Amino acid sequence: MEDQKPDKSRIAVVLGTRPEIVKLAYVIRGLGPSATVIHTGQHYDFDLSASFLETFGIEEPSLFLGVGGMSRAGQIGAAVTSLGEVFADTSPRAVVVQGDTNTTMAGAIAANANEIPIVHVEAGLRSRDRRMPEEHNRVVTDHLSDLLCAPTEVSRANLLVEGVDPERILVTGNTVVEAVQRLMPSEAERLRLAASHGLEPNRYVLSTFHRPENVDDPDRFSLILRQLSAMPFPVLLPLHPRSRKKAAAFGLTDEMGSLRVVDPLGYGDFLGLSAESAFLVSDSGGVQEESSIYKRPVVVVRRSTERPEVLGTFARLVEPAAIAATVEDWLSDVSAVHQSLAQLPSPYGDGSTSDLIVQAIHGLIEDA
Ligand code: UD1
Ligand code: UDP
Numbered sequence: 001m002e003d004q005k006p007d008k009s010r011i012a013v014v015l016g017t018r019p020e021i022v023k024l025a026y027v028i029r030g031l032g033p034s035a036t037v038i039h040t041g042q043h044y045d046f047d048l049s050a051s052f053l054e055t056f057g058i059e060e061p062s063l064f065l066g067v068g069g070m071s072r073a074g075q076i077g078a079a080v081t082s083l084g085e086v087f088a089d090t091s092p093r094a095v096v097v098q099g100d101t102n103t104t105m106a107g108a109i110a111a112n113a114n115e116i117p118i119v120h121v122e123a124g125l126r127s128r129d130r131r132m133p134e135e136h137n138r139v140v141t142d143h144l145s146d147l148l149c150a151p152t153e154v155s156r157a158n159l160l161v162e163g164v165d166p167e168r169i170l171v172t173g174n175t176v177v178e179a180v181q182r183l184m185p186s187e188a189e190r191l192r193l194a195a196s197h198g199l200e201p202n203r204y205v206l207s208t209f210h211r212p213e214n215v216d217d218p219d220r221f222s223l224i225l226r227q228l229s230a231m232p233f234p235v236l237l238p239l240h241p242r243s244r245k246k247a248a249a250f251g252l253t254d255e256m257g258s259l260r261v262v263d264p265l266g267y268g269d270f271l272g273l274s275a276e277s278a279f280l281v282s283d284s285g286g287v288q289e290e291s292s293i294y295k296r297p298v299v300v301v302r303r304s305t306e307r308p309e310v311l312g313t314f315a316r317l318v319e320p321a322a323i324a325a326t327v328e329d330w331l332s333d334v335s336a337v338h339q340s341l342a343q344l345p346s347p348y349g350d351g352s353t354s355d356l357i358v359q360a361i362h363g364l365i366e367d368a
């Protein structure tokens with residue numbers, strides 16, 4: 001019989017951070033042996049990278065570029081150079097990138113420089129906030145991409161306003177839905193998890209912070225920590241390495257005294273603890289989407305959001321000074337809020353997004 005070894009250079013999937021692994025996991029699985037995973041190394045700690053690759057059963061990436069911990073320009077430059085060389089050597093039929101990180105944009109630029117078709121998963125999100133590096137990463141990536149997988153009609157409309165050819169856009173839902181569906185622990189496991197952190201179901205807050213607008217500014221970060229200390233329930237705070245470093249540099253350890261600060265959690269544990277929490281307080285993009293799947297309210301501490309689909313239902317956008325007041329106003333009867341959110345569908349689809357994207361990638365390659 002002829003050797004059926006897959007041609008591993010066919011489709012390059014570029015990732016580098018925690019949320020990219022979560023949201024590309026089932027696209028990689030769907031592509032099967034034709035996917036070559038390239039990790040830029042933007043995230044390099046076990047808790048943010050290897051733990052997630054393991055959880056999703058993504059075998060060791062074929063390349064790990066090591067661009068973590070650099071300045072934004074240094075990181076983008078190094079990743080474009082290395083990826084450009086890899087693409088020139090291996091000529092993949094398409095390059096898949098996800099989201100809005102430095103890795104995302106570098107993958108798109110390197111593919112464009114090698115005239116390789118680009119697939120952007122989670123295209124068309126816009127905060128219209130030019131202070132965020134992610135907003136620039138999104139815009140550049142979208143305009144370079146050949147297949148733009150927009151999670152919702154809102155993101156499709158954003159692209160049309162910017163003059164993107166409608167033929168390049170496909171509304172797909174968001175791949176995070178299948179990640180949550182498949183990794184959410186059972187109820188018994190969730191209760192065990194909460195108990196292992198000394199927490200009672202529906203009577204604790206889960207919080208994450210890592211955006212530069214919040215944690216790179218000592219006054220703003222300190223205010224957030226003080227507002228979290230005024231919550232009506234205990235607060236579990238798995239701390240992103242960026243935030244841990246900034247808190248140490250700004251001398252904010254005392255302000256964390258009443259919070260339960262832990263290392264970043266594995267994905268299943270984080271989902272399980274999210275689903276049993278009273279509510280979340282976060283500046284994460286992915287958490288805003290996930291809240292609509294496990295049906296818990298999230299107080300989003302940001303100046304802007306690129307995810308308006310959940311505003312007014314699962315999420316409220318607030319300034320740091322308004323965290324405690326928003327909780328008092330919105331979440332004083334938390335079980336009533338849970339009951340009303342339980343009735344609402346997620347705007348991000350039904351869990352078939354990755355399959356749809358894989359089909360569309362095959363279509364793109366066949367047409368090319
Ligand atoms: C990056 C993305 C952000 C995304 C987030 C997901 C950009 C511009 N930002 O932000 O959009 O929401 O990932 O978590 O691409 N560090 C470690 N260990 C690690 C990774 C980072 O210690 O494994 C520290 C380093 O000091 C590094 C800092 O965190 O300089 C920031 O890391 P970086 O990847 O630049 O940005 P994030 O804040 O993680
Ligand atoms: N997450 C996790 N453990 C944690 C904190 C977050 O598994 O301790 C997951 C979360 O469920 C979501 C993703 O990490 O899927 C979001 O990553 P992050 O907030 O770092 O990035 P963003 O979504 O803001 O780009």
